[in-house]
Amino acid sequence: MFEITKSTVINSLKKISNDKINTSSLTLNSIRKFEFTTEDLSLEIALSTTNSEDVRSLIVNQLKKDFAELKNINLNILTKSSSKVSTHKDAKKDAILPGVKNTIAVASGKGGVGKSTVAVNLAVALAKDGASVGLIDADIYGPSIPLMLGLNDKPKVYQAENSVKMIPLENYGIKFMSIGLLVDQKDPIIWRGPMASGAIKQFMTDVDWGELDYLIFDLPPGTGDIQLTLVQTIPLTGAVIVTTPQEVSLIDARKALKMFERVNVPVLGVVENMSYFIAPDTGNKYDIFGSGGGEKICKELNTTLLGGIPIDPRIRQGGDNGVPMVFGIPDANETKILMDISRKLTDQVNIRNSNAADKIEILLGDED
Ligand code: ADP
Numbered sequence: 001m002f003e004i005t006k007s008t009v010i011n012s013l014k015k016i017s018n019d020k021i022n023t024s025s026l027t028l029n030s031i032r033k034f035e036f037t038t039e040d041l042s043l044e045i046a047l048s049t050t051n052s053e054d055v056r057s058l059i060v061n062q063l064k065k066d067f068a069e070l071k072n073i074n075l076n077i078l079t080k081s082s083s084k085v086s087t088h089k090d091a092k093k094d095a096i097l098p099g100v101k102n103t104i105a106v107a108s109g110k111g112g113v114g115k116s117t118v119a120v121n122l123a124v125a126l127a128k129d130g131a132s133v134g135l136i137d138a139d140i141y142g143p144s145i146p147l148m149l150g151l152n153d154k155p156k157v158y159q160a161e162n163s164v165k166m167i168p169l170e171n172y173g174i175k176f177m178s179i180g181l182l183v184d185q186k187d188p189i190i191w192r193g194p195m196a197s198g199a200i201k202q203f204m205t206d207v208d209w210g211e212l213d214y215l216i217f218d219l220p221p222g223t224g225d226i227q228l229t230l231v232q233t234i235p236l237t238g239a240v241i242v243t244t245p246q247e248v249s250l251i252d253a254r255k256a257l258k259m260f261e262r263v264n265v266p267v268l269g270v271v272e273n274m275s276y277f278i279a280p281d282t283g284n285k286y287d288i289f290g291s292g293g294g295e296k297i298c299k300e301l302n303t304t305l306l307g308g309i310p311i312d313p314r315i316r317q318g319g320d321n322g323v324p325m326v327f328g329i330p331d332a333n334e335t336k337i338l339m340d341i342s343r344k345l346t347d348q349v350n351i352r353n354s355n356a357a358d359k360i361e362i363l364l365g366d367e368d
Contacts, residue, residue: 002069004041006031012066013045013059020055021047032078039071046078053336076128076330078173085131085213085346086353093235096204099211100134102237102349104268107260109252111141111221114273115242117319118309119218120148122240124324125342127173131213134168135176136203138230139220140189140196143180150322155181155207165208172327175212177203193226197233204234214349223252223259231263238268238352240306240345245272245293257301267303268348270294271341275308304348307341310334 006028014023026047033044041063047055060073087101097103106119116139127133137145146152146169155166155177168175182199183192200217209215217234220226231239239260243253253270260267272294277286288311298305309315312334318325326335 002038002067004036004067004070006034008066009034009041009043009063012062015066016058016062018058021058023047033076039069040074041067041070041072042074044076044078072331074330076327078128078130086350088237088349088353089356090235090237093237096235097209097215099209100215101213102353103215103217103234104345104349105217105219105231105234105236105239105260105265106242107219107227107239107256108221108242109223109254109256110243110249113221113242113244113249114309114315115139115221116142116144116148116218117315118240118242118271118273119216120145120319121315121324121326121338122342122345123174123176123214123216124172125326125339126214126346128326128339129342129346131346132211133174134209134212134215135174136200136215136217137176137178137180138196138200138203138217140179140183140192140226141220143178143183143185144319145176145178145218146180147322148319148324149174149176152181158208160208163206166206168207168209172324175209177207196220196226197229200230200233223255228259228263231259231265236265237349238266240268240271241303242271242273243294243297244274244289245287245291245308246289247293249289250293250297253297254301257297257303266352267301268345268352269304269306270298271306272308274311277311304344306344306348307337309337309341 010026010028013026016023030046032046033042035042056075060075063073064070085101093103106115108115123133123135135145137143149171151169151171153169155169157164157166168177179196179199183195219230241253241256243249257267274289277288294305294308314329315325315334318328326338329335
């Protein structure tokens with residue numbers, strides 16, 4: 001009978017000879033998850049490499065070569081490349097969140113466009129590429145992150161030197177806190193508003209985040225007073241706007257972009273969600289909510305389109321079952337799209353941070 005073991009996998013991977021990947025230090029401990037059924041292999045492996053499609057292909061091709069009977073290979077690569085993440089230098093952020101390199105808001109003009117789904121999958125995608133990531137669920141209208149990340153425990157607390165600290169929950173390599181753990185869902189929103197900005201402040205100051213490359217905030221949808229207060233409370237590196245392609249959603253996405261402009265928070269880019277649907281039986285593409293909306297708004301408001309995510313029932317199932325798509329189905333096309341969006345986002349963060357550093361240099365030059 002066809003059989004694969006951890007050690008035959010390691011022996012196979014050690015045969016790869018390529019500059020991008022160092023397999024000489026691989027041991028059985030490098031395999032963090034191993035599930036093998038007759039024809040399918042699910043593998044999670046810790047490697048010192050950058051996580052790119054090239055590296056994934058090298059590994060998958062080598063495994064297919066050595067184990068020709070394998071039909072499906074689900075591969076997750078855990079890397080340690082986060083030292084390359086640039087830092088947003090900002091006095092307010094450093095005072096409130098000294099261990100956090102960057103803070104990113106995920107926002108939308110309208111509810112139901114997939115903002116939380118995008119926030120969760122982007123967080124997991126960044127973590128898969130080796131970054132240390134935290135996620136704060138600030139959506140008072142419908143805090144859904146605990147459901148989407150499959151954990152709804154009460155956070156533990158401990159007595160630190162001067163204050164009590166909360167320990168964030170952790171799953172899929174990301175740390176998270178949710179307003180849903182503190183606010184009673186039955187309370188009217190008028191009560192929840194002031195509680196939200198208080199709770200977000202507490203999530204920044206009283207949670208033991210440790211060192212993070214990215215702390216992502218899933219904001220409530222819309223551009224009202226609650227959102228404006230939150231945006232001004234959080235020392236943001238930048239914001240990502242999620243929209244669907246149709247005009248009725250774009251109208252509100254424009255308002256969200258303008259809100260960030262008003263408070264001088266850079267918009268890092270737009271994610272167009274539910275861009276199209278590919279029928280699984282025919283392969284035909286349907287533009288259910290129209291097409292080109294994301295591109296249009298980016299041109300109009302001079303910002304970057306980070307990518308377009310199709311409608312796929314597996315994305316919805318991933319949310320409902322608490323296993324984000326990018327983690328649960330690593331080889332899906334949608335996962336590749338989400339990984340690509342997270343890499344474009346990283347590029348935008350780096351551009352913003354290097355532009356900010358340039359500005360400081362000019363100021364010093366003027367003083368001489
Ligand atoms: P928001 O945070 O904007 O209110 P959610 O992320 O909660 O939106 O998404 C609303 C619903 O749509 C959820 O059930 C989610 O699983 C689903 N959904 C979001 N994006 C997609 C997608 N690309 N394909 C299929 N379902 C999606």
